[in-house]
């Protein structure tokens with residue numbers, strides 16, 4: 001029951017430390033003796049799903065996004081869409097999240113094609129608008145348990161994301177979220193998650209890390225359970241930020 005973490009464009013989309021998400025999933029598997037492997041998927045390399053996968057797509061600058069939008073526009077993007085429609089787990093953060101929608105338009109007016117996993121588009125900030133930067137607290141309804149949970153992180157994006165027929169990941173309690181206007185943050189479609197939260201996201205939000213691992217491994221064994229871990233340190237990290245934001 002090996003879990004494979006596919007790190008998309010690891011050497012390009014790593015400007016905001018989202019590699020911490022790879023480390024968090026890997027360690028929380030190793031601490032439970034779940035075999036886990038990390039596979040970097042770069043430009044020109046096809047994705048190779050194993051049916052027990054988590055795909056991670058981090059954040060980056062417009063320049064890198066333009067380079068990999070081309071790479072994603074062919075069979076690779078279609079393969080990633082197929083993984084999602086088959087229940088595969090994908091987490092896109094910021095620049096990666098933006099390219100999981102229909103398009104991302106840069107401030108220079110270049111419209112980059114997205115993969116179309118989420119029904120959303122991202123528009124550039126207007127010349128008189130600032131980048132959306134700061135700590136964020138988001139309230140998430142976890143469909144697996146119907147519980148209302150919270151996640152914390154840090155956002156830094158110029159793009160404004162507008163959802164079509166796609167559910168948000170959650171609602172903003174503090175911070176800007178998708179566009180600083182409609183109170184939504186991120187997106188969720190089946191087991192594809194999109195968010196603007198860097199930090200990196202997963203180390204301070206262990207419940208979400210475990211939910212991603214469970215969703216991935218339950219595709220092959222729907223009775224799979226994770227043994228609990230001592231998350232005292234993670235809780236201190238979460239509370240130190242969440243309490244300040246509340």
Ligand code: GLN
Nearest residue numbers: 059060094095157158159
């Ligand atoms: N380049 C995109 C923007 O500025 C995404 C930035 C990021 O990944 N943090 O909106």
